[in-house]
Amino acid sequence: MIIGINCGHTISGQPGSGAVGYLNESNETRRVGKSLITLLRRAGHTVYDCTNDYAHTTSENLAEIVRMANERELDLFVSIHFNSGGGKGTEVFTAGGRSFTEAEAVCKTLSAFGFKNRGIKDGSGLYVIRHTKAKAMLVEVCFVDSKEDADLYNRLGADRTAQAICSAICGNKTEEITLTQYEELKKEIENLKPMVYDYIDENMPAWARGTIEKLRDKGYILGDENGRLGLTPEMIRMFVVLDKAGLF
Numbered sequence: 001m002i003i004g005i006n007c008g009h010t011i012s013g014q015p016g017s018g019a020v021g022y023l024n025e026s027n028e029t030r031r032v033g034k035s036l037i038t039l040l041r042r043a044g045h046t047v048y049d050c051t052n053d054y055a056h057t058t059s060e061n062l063a064e065i066v067r068m069a070n071e072r073e074l075d076l077f078v079s080i081h082f083n084s085g086g087g088k089g090t091e092v093f094t095a096g097g098r099s100f101t102e103a104e105a106v107c108k109t110l111s112a113f114g115f116k117n118r119g120i121k122d123g124s125g126l127y128v129i130r131h132t133k134a135k136a137m138l139v140e141v142c143f144v145d146s147k148e149d150a151d152l153y154n155r156l157g158a159d160r161t162a163q164a165i166c167s168a169i170c171g172n173k174t175e176e177i178t179l180t181q182y183e184e185l186k187k188e189i190e191n192l193k194p195m196v197y198d199y200i201d202e203n204m205p206a207w208a209r210g211t212i213e214k215l216r217d218k219g220y221i222l223g224d225e226n227g228r229l230g231l232t233p234e235m236i237r238m239f240v241v242l243d244k245a246g247l248f
């Protein structure tokens with residue numbers, strides 16, 4: 001996937017910076033967001049950092065974030081925030097409060113840590129949700145002004161929080177396959193070129209890419225120290241067939 005990650009507001013102390021309570025939103029969104037970017041890249045996704053550190057005003061900051069997000073064709077835009085205002089827990093804002101897999105999964109993985117699951121909310125009024133072209137979600141990890149939330153977050157740390165969001169984004173998606181698609185796939189599988197497939201690039205057949213990416217995301221395929229996968233056509237065939245059978 002091509003993903004845009006925004007680490008919330010401007011940096012701490014600048015115009016347009018985030019909420020401050022037991023946690024500093026600007027600082028923590030950067031810790032979580034930067035870690036998330038690394039993890040998503042490691043999982044094979046193309047990630048663009050849509051973070052704006054300095055702006056004269058909040059609206060300038062928001063416009064710059066959206067400009068960066070809309071500069072490319074993203075499959076998903078994720079804005080990381082921490083909430084404030086006297087509540088507790090995790091919530092995710094989407095356009096019209098529409099539910100989609102990644103948004104549901106973020107609520108689930110973060111609440112599994114013990115944050116209250118406040119669910120998916122209507123983010124139509126939020127600038128970055130309203131103006132980004134891609135499927136978008138704004139994640140409020142927890143509340144900076146809740147001691148309970150801040151304590152839990154501090155125990156977990158930014159990296160584990162990022163890991164949870166990463167696994168929610170990467171997710172396990174089993175696709176249904178029709179008989180016609182199966183016949184087409186069979187033909188493509190038989191025509192696979194006899195070479196070693198080292199990377200998920202243009203040499204990797206398009207029909208195998210999703211499966212191989214998924215296996216790498218899940219850590220089933222690790223590759224060597226240079227990131228080479230060393231997959232033979234036989235291995236790719238086997239993986240794709242097993243994936244279509246819903247085994248991964």
Ligand SMILES: [Zn+2]
Nearest residue numbers: 008018081082
């Ligand atoms: Zn915020």
